[in-house]
Amino acid sequence: MKRYSNGTIIKATVIVIAAVAIISMVAAIYFQNEPLVLQGRIECPSTVISGKLLGRIEHLHVREGDTVKEGDTLVSISSPEIEAQLSSASAMESVALYQNRKIDAGTRMEILKSLKEAYMAAQANYKLAEKSYQRSRRLFEDSIITPQRMDEVSALLKNAEAAEKAAKYQYEMAEAGAQQEDKASSFAMVKAARGNVWGLESLLADTRLTSAVGGEVNSIFLSEGELVMPGSAIMEITGTDSCYVVLNVRENYLEKFYIGSEFMGSMPAFGYARLAFKVFYISPLGSFANWSETRDGNNYNLATFQIKAHPIKVIDTSADNSLIKRLRPGMSVLVEIE
Numbered sequence: 322m323k324r325y326s327n328g329t330i331i332k333a334t335v336i337v338i339a340a341v342a343i344i345s346m347v348a349a350i351y352f353q354n355e356p357l358v359l360q361g362r363i364e365c366p367s368t369v370i371s372g373k374l375l376g377r378i379e380h381l382h383v384r385e386g387d388t389v390k391e392g393d394t395l396v397s398i399s400s401p402e403i404e405a406q407l408s409s410a411s412a413m414e415s416v417a418l419y420q421n422r423k424i425d426a427g428t429r430m431e432i433l434k435s436l437k438e439a440y441m442a443a444q445a446n447y448k449l450a451e452k453s454y455q456r457s458r459r460l461f462e463d464s465i466i467t468p469q470r471m472d473e474v475s476a477l478l479k480n481a482e483a484a485e486k487a488a489k490y491q492y493e494m495a496e497a498g499a500q501q502e503d504k505a506s507s508f509a510m511v512k513a514a515r516g517n518v519w520g521l522e523s524l525l526a527d528t529r530l531t532s533a534v535g536g537e538v539n540s541i542f543l544s545e546g547e548l549v550m551p552g553s554a555i556m557e558i559t560g561t562d563s564c565y566v567v568l569n570v571r572e573n574y575l576e577k578f579y580i581g582s583e584f585m586g587s588m589p590a591f592g593y594a595r596l597a598f599k600v601f602y603i604s605p606l607g608s609f610a611n612w613s614e615t616r617d618g619n620n621y622n623l624a625t626f627q628i629k630a631h632p633i634k635v636i637d638t639s640a641d642n643s644l645i646k647r648l649r650p651g652m653s654v655l656v657e658i659e
Contacts, residue, residue: 578603
């Protein structure tokens with residue numbers, strides 16, 4: 322059996338220790354320089370299509386996955402009840418309008434003429450009664466007629482005077498027309514009836530719902546023939562032209578991200594093609610669960626910030642900027658931080 326000297330054993334031990342130290346240093350340097358990979362996700366703004374009309378879905382003009390432009394018709398709604406209410410409201414508006422015109426036009430000429438003639442007849446009767454009273458008074462003073470007859474003539478004069486005043490007031494009222502309060506009230510009734518018509522017409526305008534944005538029909542919640550309540554969601558449209566990436570970044574890496582800064586991210590959905598993104602939003606996450614302890618033993622925690630960035634161009638020469646149009650919610654984006 323071969324024996325090793327103490328010197329040989331010592332040399333071998335030193336070599337092993339040195340090798341282990343070198344390997345540890347190389348591994349430490351390698352892992353220290355290994356980039357941190359953040360995983361983000363693509364999000365796109367969405368618009369929920371809903372109406373304010375009570376009715377039933379008559380026809381869906383789009384299907385899930387269809388691309389629509391702003392102003393495209395999405396759904397038709399039938400509401401016979403609202404149409405009946407509009408017909409009734411239009412009739413009430415016509416009644417109020419004709420009544421207002423009647424009040425503004427004043428009393429008809431035929432009625433005004435008859436009241437004037439009645440007033441003139443009352444004036445003639447009053448003058449005749451006054452003359453009869455004067456003659457009867459002279460006869461009474463000469464003791465030709467009795468006191469009873471004189472009382473009768475006096476009563477006739479008073480009745481004629483009252484009739485003349487009443488005819489005069491009726492004629493003057495007809496000639497002056499309606500009072501200002503009556504005219505204002507009639508005009509207010511016209512406005513109320515017209516407002517009711519406009520409100521129902523605005524409701525019926527929702528019988529054909531159009532898209533307020535361009536994008537892709539993401540979900541349709543109701544089918545043809547189903548009842549639609551006011552404000553209920555009918556479908557959702559995703560704005561594929563305005564997608565952005567959302568990253569959650571710990572604050573010790575936040576110096577690499579600021580408003581207007583650009584960074585690159587790889588898209589696994591597109592064969593890890595690289596896209597350039599531009600930051601437009603930075604905000605701390607509201608939950609304290611996103612705080613994390615430091616690894617160096619310091620007595621403080623690090624907050625997590627949410628970053629949003631728009632894609633601006635494709636970096637890889639093997640792809641083109643059409644990839645940006647193909648972004649969909651939920652796609653992953655891998656961002657390396659040195």
